[in-house]
Structure formats: C-alpha cells, structure tokens
Amino acid sequence: MKTSALKERFKEFKVLTLDQVSKMHECSIRTVQRQFATLEVLRSYNHNSRYYTLPDIPKFNIYGIWGYQDVKK
Numbered sequence: 441m442k443t444s445a446l447k448e449r450f451k452e453f454k455v456l457t458l459d460q461v462s463k464m465h466e467c468s469i470r471t472v473q474r475q476f477a478t479l480e481v482l483r484s485y486n487h488n489s490r491y492y493t494l495p496d497i498p499k500f501n502i503y504g505i506w507g508y509q510d511v512k513k
Contacts, residue, residue, distance in 0.1 A: 443475060443478060443479060445465065446461065446465070446475050446479065447479070447494065449461065449464060450481075450493060450494045450497065454493060454497050454508055454509075455491050455492070455493045455497075455498075455508050455509075456491070456492055456493070457490055457491060457492065458472050458473065458476075458490075458492070461475075461492075476492060479494060480495060481493060481494055481495075482494070482495055482498065482506060485505060493506070493508060
C-alpha cells in the first residue's frame with residue numbers, strides 16, 4: 441500500500457477505521473498501522489480510538505479535541 445493511495449482515501453472519506461483501510465487495500469491491520477505511523481494520523485479520543493484522520497482534515501475546538509460530523513475525537 442502506497443502512502444499516496446492512503447492519503448487519497450482520507451481525502452475521499454475524511455475519517456476511516458483500521459478495518460476499512462485494511463479491506464480497501466487488501467492488506468493486514470498491522471500494515472495499515474505502519475502506514476498510519478508514517479502519515480502521523482490522528483486517532484479518536486472516544487469510540488475506543490476507532491477512527492482515524494489526517495491532521496489537516498478535522499477542526500479542533502479550544503481544548504484541542506477534533507471532530508468531524510458526528511465523530512468526536
């Protein structure tokens with residue numbers, strides 16, 4: 441999985457889970473985690489850290505917590 445392909449997925453969907461990315465790119469969860477590390481993705485604070493996004497996508501509140509639609513991170 442190329443980093444550029446992963447960035448394109450985030451541009452399209454904004455917020456993704458490990459499982460979603462794993463299925464989209466037909467690779468293991470561990471491979472996705474390695475790619476996430478290179479992109480410095482953000483993970484959700486709630487929802488058991490289930491959701492991920494890139495740093496330039498969400499908006500942050502005054503407390504530094506980000507949100508996108510109904511997912512609060």
